[in-house]
Amino acid sequence: GENVEQHPSTLSVQEGDSAVIKCTYSDSASNYFPWYKQELGKGPQLIIDIRSNVGEKKDQRIAVTLNKTAKHFSLHITETQPEDSAVYFCAATRDDKIIFGKGTRLHILP
């Protein structure tokens, strides 16, 4: 069946450095790719999304890139800050089906 693989499962970066999280999807018909951030004790919050007709999208320190041919998309966080520490989930959506990656726990080191 369809699945979304997310890597790495854990990522530690020095404060101020960049973090990159990668996801690969199997369903070539997927057309919408949201990213969610989940802080401890809270529900996932949408931080950025991209649709299949766009290759890259940026919102301040966060950017997402999509390679439809390779069926992978990535989240880039620049100038990381302590408040970026959280679990990040990618997802791939087609019609009414959404599949989530397993999540990446991001630690920002002081």
Next chain:
Amino acid sequence: KAGVTQTPRYLIKTRGQQVTLSCSPISGHRSVSWYQQTPGQGLQFLFEYFSETQRNKGNFPGRFSGRQFSNSRSEMNVSTLELGDSALYLCASSLVAGDGNTIYFGEGSWLTVV
């Protein structure tokens, strides 16, 4: 604008009991979906409702059920609770169902089965 509201936030139940969780979507949103989140399995889709009709269902046993009311509020019920049902249950809402609509999550209901 208020976000997705879930109640209760925390609850403890005994094996064999049943539980009902409630979700109020963002005002104007008509689609509500439910997810189970556990450390080992990540976010797993339970079911989605739109206009009081279940549109999709994930791979969960019949003990898991839900419904949606005319005001778009939704409830999910788990009967004959098992220890493995301990999880964070997340509700999400979107304007309409499907077609890449952005879903917004609530804070979740933490269920512990003892």
